[in-house]
Amino acid sequence: MIRSPLMTVMVAAVRKAGRSLVRDFGEVENLQVSLKGPANFVSNADRKAERILHEELSKARPNFGFIMEESGEREGSDESHRWIVDPLDGTTNFLHGIPLFCISVALVRDGVPVAGVIFNPVTDEMFIAEKGAGAFMNDRRIRVAARSALADSVICCGLPHMGRGDLAGFGREYAALAPRVAGLRRTGTAALDLAWVAAGRFDGFWERNLSSWDMAAGIILVREAGGYVSDLADGDKMLAKGEIIAGNEGIRRDLLNVLRKA
Secondary structure, eight states, X not given: OOOOHHHHHHHHHHHHHHHHHHHHHHHHHHXXXXXXXXXXXXXXXXXXXXXXHHXXXXXXXXXXXXXXXXXXXXXXXXXXXXXXXXXXXXXXHHHTTOSOOEEEEEEEETTEEEEEEEEETTTTXXXXXXXXXXXXXXXXXXXXXOOOOGGGOEEEEOOOBTTBSOHHHHHHHHHHHGGGSSEEEOOSOHHHHHHHHHTTSSSEEEESSOOHHHHHHHHHHHHHTTOEEEOTTSSSOHHHHTOEEEESHHHHHHHHHHHHHO
C-alpha cells in the first residue's frame, strides 16, 4: 500500500464517508416500500457523505480548492491543487439496493490527476493510486489485464438512458463491437468501472457524457496500473470533454478503432 501523508489523508476521509453511506444503504430496503420512496433519503445520504469528505480534506489541506458533485466549485488559495469529489457514484444502484456504488476522490495538480481513491464501502474494496507509486486494491498491487485480443476481452461501457446520451449512436457502436468481444457489461458506476479496469477485471471501458468527478480518480488509477486512457479522439482532454476510453495499450487502441468506424 502507499503510505504517503497525502494518501493517509485521502483514505481516512473516504473511510469516514463510507461508514456513513453504509449506514444509510442499510435503510434503503425499508424505504423501497414507503409511499414517498427512497429518493429524498438517498440525496440526503449523498450530501452528508460530501460534507464529511469536504470537512476531512479541508482540515488536512486547507489551501486546496474543491470541485464537488453536489456543492460545485470552491476556490482555494492554492491555485494549482484541487480535490475532485464524488460522494456517491452509482446513485441509481444505491437507490435500488444494488451494492455497486463508490466514493471517488482525486487530487489534481494544474488540471492533471496525481492521486486518487475509489472505495466501495459495501465490499470494503479500496482502490488507490498516487503518481509514480503504483496502484493498489487494499494491500495488493494491481495491474491492467494483459489480454491482447478483443475477442478474449470483456469490455465495460456506459449506456444512454432517459434524457441523456445518443441512443442511436450507441446502437451503431454496439452493433460494431458486440460481435468482436467476449462480452459487454454495464454496471452503473463509471468510477468503479475504471477501478476495475485498473484491477484487470474489465479489459476496457468507454463512456461519454461524464463529469470530472466520474473520471479523475479512475484516470490516475488506470495509468498507475500500467494502462492507457484518452478521450475518444485519442487525445488527453478527458476531463474537458467528459468522455473516456481506457485499457491496456493494445485493447484501448483496437477498441477506439472499432468505435471510430461505427
